[in-house]
Amino acid sequence: MTSSPEFVSAPTIEVQDLSKWFGNKVANSGISCSFGPGLTGLLGPNGAGKTTLLRVISGILAPSQGAVQLLGSPPQRNVSIYRRVGLVPEEDAVYPFLTGRQFVNYAAVLSRIPDPEEATFNALEQVEMIADAHRPTGEYSKGMRQRVKVAAALVHNPDVLLLDEPLNGTDPVQRAHLIALFRALAARGKTVIVSSHVLEEVERMADRVIAMVDGRLAAAGTVSAIRAAMTSIPYKVRIEADDPRKLGAGVLGLEAVGSVRVRPDAIETETHDLGALGRTVASVAAGLGVVLRSFEPEDVSLESVFQYLVQSR
Amino acid sequence: MSTREGAVFDLDYQRYVGARTGRGGIFWAIVWDGIRRAMGIGRRFRAKLLPWGVVLVAIGIALLSVTLDVLFAALDVELLSHSDYFNITSTLGYLFMATAAPEFLVPDRVHGVLDLYRSRPVSRATYLIARVLGLIIIVLFFSLVPQLILFIGKALASGNFVRGVRANLEVGWQVPATALVHLASQIAVAFPVAAFAKRRGTAAAMFIGTMLVTLPIAEGLRQVQRHFAHFAILQHPFYVQNRIFDLHLEEGLAPFEAGFKWWASLLVIVMLVLLATLLVWRRYRKLL
């Protein structure tokens, strides 16, 4: 099983044929995958079932069918595993009458931390909320509430961190800081799952991506590996050169090239074999006396992959 | 965007070209929205359970009385008069008002939806009058439908339907008038409570608590000759109901023995309604 990209070796979270429905609405359908140490991005359009999957993994929701193992046991059966799990939910789950410090301290006490005050301070410091910790969370901006929720999830130093849209409402500086924090946690061997719509940030953060569409698993693996697996969709490649027209005429005869479009400063080609094109275009250019300036696949980005996945449903 | 050579038109956005209903349309849309919400129309079964359950119990009481009147018509005994029905179902009436009134004001405030009204040509007066009208409509529905059943039943029980109807024609104004007086005395408490409460349940509980507690407290105060207590007693609609139905039950009733007339009760109720209006108006001054 671990040879498939949706599974990892030494998983901390295992999802086996999971389905979850609410009345007639099927939120998750037949999902099998696993998560391990490192940072995994959970992607999908609105209504794809990402939040439901995270809730089932955390134990907030019970599966309608299938099974989930969290740190070796089904969630909610053994409450002691929650010493090692932290969840940042999507909704505003804070007590508006508690200050930020009181809220994180409450989380620490409930997690049975020996020294909750010190843990609270450290968690607030990690998310840069020390200065505003004395204010009630009801007065916080959206970004501040997100950060204090992250602090509450981190206060007990969990091994598994489930984050549902953690970057919502944060400004670019806060976002960069949180991304660095999540990457640092993943580098320390923690299992971090981040669900997000902000594809650019997930691309920066995640080593591995699980993509969902319509409640089903649509793709898994690294971004480039997922793209490479989409053999039915040719790569779009932009090649800048000093004489695009001459270069375009030269590459048109190559077997790896499907189409060529000439632009003022570059050519745009489509190819099913990116590697072959990359190997041959340099020699073709040299033979024609054309100087190449850049060779850039345009749709290996997560956004392109994501769009292909959504459009193909 | 356009240049001298050509123009590109955005075909996605189109101006609305349908009928515009105007402020009247807005007003009735708010009225109907309140009725739908309070009665659970278009919502799940759980939202319908309490309001319609109370209505069905009220109708059931009327049907039971009518059935017994018809079955025992020969005995010429009236189980429940129209006035008795108001007295017997007063607690049900409190429960219905407690269930319905908060639905008209609390959700919009708590869910932050008032901004949507503010961004439309809806004035504070339009909004509040539409809300209170919706409440009046459903409370009158609750009060009058069972009374109509009683009226028809009594006409049937009389042996001659047409004669029975003619004999009780005065009920045609007595029942709606009494229903309005009951409605006014309850709305004077329910609406201000709903205007301030953050939860529907809290509003309902505060309304019922106020209605159940004030009268006994007033009775107790009256016993020590505290004349102002009479005003608290007079807010009960019974005294006006007694006059409307011409029951002549003044003997033994403390306010009448103290020299107050039935119209003093009506005046107290009207003043309470005005006070409630002022409270709700001021409450919504900042919100709308």
Place this chain on the structure above:
Amino acid sequence: MRAALAIVKVTLRQLLGRRASIGLLLLCLLPAVSQFLVGFSQSDQEALELYRESTFGLLFGVAVPLTTVVLATGALGGERRGNTLGFILLRPISRMVVAVAKILAAWLAAFGVTAIGAGVAGTALGLTTGNWAQLLPTIAGVGVATLGYAAVFTAFGYFTDRATLAGLAYLLIWEGAVASPIPALTTTSLWRIGVSAYAGLVSEGRHWATGTGLVNQSQSQLRDLLGVVVPGFWGALAKSLVLTLIAGAVLSYAFRRQRVTSEV
């Protein structure tokens, strides 16, 4: 233990830090206000009779159940509405501990508010007539009554977001119109738990006021009110504790099995 106390503390702040709790306190103080204003100008016996009527009718019959229903349904209902139930349950704390902590918080909040009303009413009687014997039985009865209501309606507040309205319907229809006229059904009445606790303490002889006519009348009123329920403080307390354990067990099971989000 520390986690349970933290849950109790935060829940108390959640329930009592609102405008509604002031309104509920005023509701509980109304019988006392009446006692103060009326008692001074009445004879001792009349003042005691007024106390009995307002205590039973208003405190145990209206103020205690309404206050407890509003506060108890908010203990878990508020967490569901605020999406914070997951915050508590995704912690290494036994489900039973969470359930009992919530019920305890609801009881403390309700008892705190209603005991003030009961205490002021009893103090009013003591100051106007010199009869201090009603004070502790009233407070104790209120304590037992609020525990029973808190157990039932904390659980209700978890299962439905219309729990307060359902509680009001229970009070007005079941307690007011069904259980009262049918003596056999009085055992199902939560209201009578508190009254039987109070009655058990005042019928021990030494707590009765002087005036045999009044004593006999009050005793017979109590018997009519209680129906087949036997007056007794310890029996009433046991009932409330059993209700608490049952509610705690039901909630604990529900936490393990059911959704904890506001999605239904």
